Amino acid sequence: MANALISKLERGADLTAEDRTRLEAVVRYPREVGRRQDLIHEGDAPSDVQLVMEGFACRYKVLANGRRQIMAFLIPGDFCDFHVAILGTMDHAIATLTPCTMVSIPRETITDLTMHHPRISRALWWCTLVDEAILREWLVSMGQRPADQQVAHVLCELLVRLQSVGRATETGYDLPLTQQELGDALGLSVVHTNRSLQTLRQEGLIELSAGRLSIRDVARLKEFAGFSPNYLHLTSRPNWDPQAAN
Amino acid sequence: MANALISKLERGADLTAEDRTRLEAVVRYPREVGRRQDLIHEGDAPSDVQLVMEGFACRYKVLANGRRQIMAFLIPGDFCDFHVAILGTMDHAIATLTPCTMVSIPRETITDLTMHHPRISRALWWCTLVDEAILREWLVSMGQRPADQQVAHVLCELLVRLQSVGRATETGYDLPLTQQELGDALGLSVVHTNRSLQTLRQEGLIELSAGRLSIRDVARLKEFAGFSPNYLHLTSRPNWDPQAAN
DNA sequence: CGGCATTTTGACAATCGTCAATCAGTGTGG
DNA sequence: CCACACTGATTGACGATTGTCAAAATGCCG
Numbered sequence: 398m399a400n401a402l403i404s405k406l407e408r409g410a411d412l413t414a415e416d417r418t419r420l421e422a423v424v425r426y427p428r429e430v431g432r433r434q435d436l437i438h439e440g441d442a443p444s445d446v447q448l449v450m451e452g453f454a455c456r457y458k459v460l461a462n463g464r465r466q467i468m469a470f471l472i473p474g475d476f477c478d479f480h481v482a483i484l485g486t487m488d489h490a491i492a493t494l495t496p497c498t499m500v501s502i503p504r505e506t507i508t509d510l511t512m513h514h515p516r517i518s519r520a521l522w523w524c525t526l527v528d529e530a531i532l533r534e535w536l537v538s539m540g541q542r543p544a545d546q547q548v549a550h551v552l553c554e555l556l557v558r559l560q561s562v563g564r565a566t567e568t569g570y571d572l573p574l575t576q577q578e579l580g581d582a583l584g585l586s587v588v589h590t591n592r593s594l595q596t597l598r599q600e601g602l603i604e605l606s607a608g609r610l611s612i613r614d615v616a617r618l619k620e621f622a623g624f625s626p627n628y629l630h631l632t633s634r635p636n637w638d639p640q641a642a643n
Numbered sequence: 644m645a646n647a648l649i650s651k652l653e654r655g656a657d658l659t660a661e662d663r664t665r666l667e668a669v670v671r672y673p674r675e676v677g678r679r680q681d682l683i684h685e686g687d688a689p690s691d692v693q694l695v696m697e698g699f700a701c702r703y704k705v706l707a708n709g710r711r712q713i714m715a716f717l718i719p720g721d722f723c724d725f726h727v728a729i730l731g732t733m734d735h736a737i738a739t740l741t742p743c744t745m746v747s748i749p750r751e752t753i754t755d756l757t758m759h760h761p762r763i764s765r766a767l768w769w770c771t772l773v774d775e776a777i778l779r780e781w782l783v784s785m786g787q788r789p790a791d792q793q794v795a796h797v798l799c800e801l802l803v804r805l806q807s808v809g810r811a812t813e814t815g816y817d818l819p820l821t822q823q824e825l826g827d828a829l830g831l832s833v834v835h836t837n838r839s840l841q842t843l844r845q846e847g848l849i850e851l852s853a854g855r856l857s858i859r860d861v862a863r864l865k866e867f868a869g870f871s872p873n874y875l876h877l878t879s880r881p882n883w884d885p886q887a888a889n
Numbered sequence: 890c891g892g893c894a895t896t897t898t899g900a901c902a903a904t905c906g907t908c909a910a911t912c913a914g915t916g917t918g919g
Numbered sequence: 920c921c922a923c924a925c926t927g928a929t930t931g932a933c934g935a936t937t938g939t940c941a942a943a944a945t946g947c948c949g
Contacts, residue, residue: 440873833928
């Protein structure tokens with residue numbers, strides 16, 4: 398499977414062969430982490446930045462009342478804690494949802510990339526801003542879409558995101574999440590998440606079992622969800638010449 | 644009233660006198676915009692970046708069914724569309740909520756600041772990451788907090804944010820939003836927003852009338868809301884020496 | 890087979906939305 | 920000064936969505 402980080406960054410800026418080589422070097426020493434392991438806790442100030450190369454992870458917060466909100470699904474190519482280099486401490490926790498392959502990048506490497514490699518720096522900015530756009534869309538979903546459309550929407554989003562790093566076919570992908578985890582992400586109870594999934598099945602929109610999602614009619618699912626991929630900014634970057642900026 | 648942008652950036656990085664002078668120059672030509680004016684539409688690709696110097700604005704999206712979700716309140720010192728320089732097009736719209744004083748910054752100025760002024764660049768990164776943290780906290784609120792706590796939480800957040808740019812006292816501030824606008828931000832109906840505010844009043848936590856909010860017991864309101872300001876990252880930045888990165 | 894996590898179902902309750910009416914405040918024109 | 924219109928806040932009645940609790944069914948793994 399291709400290097401998900403590079404696939405992703407290529408969408409944010411035109412990298413040169415040298416940029417790619419440099420990035421290859423950065424992700425050279427992967428490590429394996431089991432399922433449901435905390436990677437970073439709230440309040441931590443880690444010195445390395447972690448990157449998901451394989452598997453699913455999530456950002457989450459647990460409230461005093463014990464309720465958990467998952468705020469992002471991290472898939473191959475996603476940074477866990479890029480912010481820490483600038484904000485200092487984590488304001489949320491990160492955990493794996495499945496067994497994952499992770500890479501640690503020293504903070505100095507990040508600083509070097511952002512200071513001396515304008516195309517990579519720009520691509521990293523792009524990643525951060527897309528993450529923010531995804532958060533906004535989740536907020537829209539939670540605020541304004543009924544539960545079944547919300548579920549449909551996140552399934553569409555994962556389809557597009559996983560496709561963009563070569564982890565999904567045209568119509569399906571491995572979805573190794575429990576309904577509890579899905580519900581924690583959508584602000585729904587397990588029971589209601591389950592019933593929403595039933596609706597999608599009964600509508601003939603999806604098949605989901607044993608961790609495998611097959612979308613029976615992608616166009617119809619997207620329409621049902623009100624999904625428009627523009628917020629993922631996968632196409633039509635503005636032209637930009639790093640030399641012109643000097 | 645002090646320059647809100649500089650107050651804000653100072654929290655993200657140690658600026659030099661020269662940095663401050665440069666920023667002063669950037670925000671020199673303000674313009675006035677009336678209440679409830681669209682500043683940027685979804686799909687726009689503006690060439691300037693806009694900045695709120697005075698007043699309240701918001702990010703929002705309108706769905707096909709006509710429902711609106713406000714995804715951020717923009718207060719003095721906040722950038723409207725910093726992303727556009729890198730993402731190309733707006734994936735959401737921005738409008739004023741009150742009469743506003745705005746400043747336009749050419750995209751080239753932004754590029755110059757980010758490329759040649761490491762402390763300012765870092766401060767801008769800081770702003771983006773804090774915006775993202777605020778979004779995450781809104782997501783937590785919408786997903787896991789009941790309506791009255793949600794209202795209390797956003798009131799606490801605005802208290803702290805407005806204080807940090809000198810627009811709030813220890814216990815209150817001008818809140819020129821209608822309950823409809825508040826509800827659109829929280830994913831609640833007007834009616835339910837109203838009833839949640841009543842609860843807070845009856846609990847003796849706040850007084851709100853004629854656009855002025857007085858918090859009768861800040862500590863108790865924060866406790867009621869489950870508010871912890873850590874996600875705003877107003878204190879304890881990591882030490883960082885721009886020279887060391889070279 | 891047994892044990893455990895996960896999914897599914899049913900019954901019921903709580904939260905929240907919708908609709909519609911009323912009330913309060915503000916500004917305008919006569 | 921008052922009638923009027925308009926916006927926003929508030930209230931009541933009711934219904935829909937979603938949550939909670941508890942139990943049963945299913946699937947997976949040793």
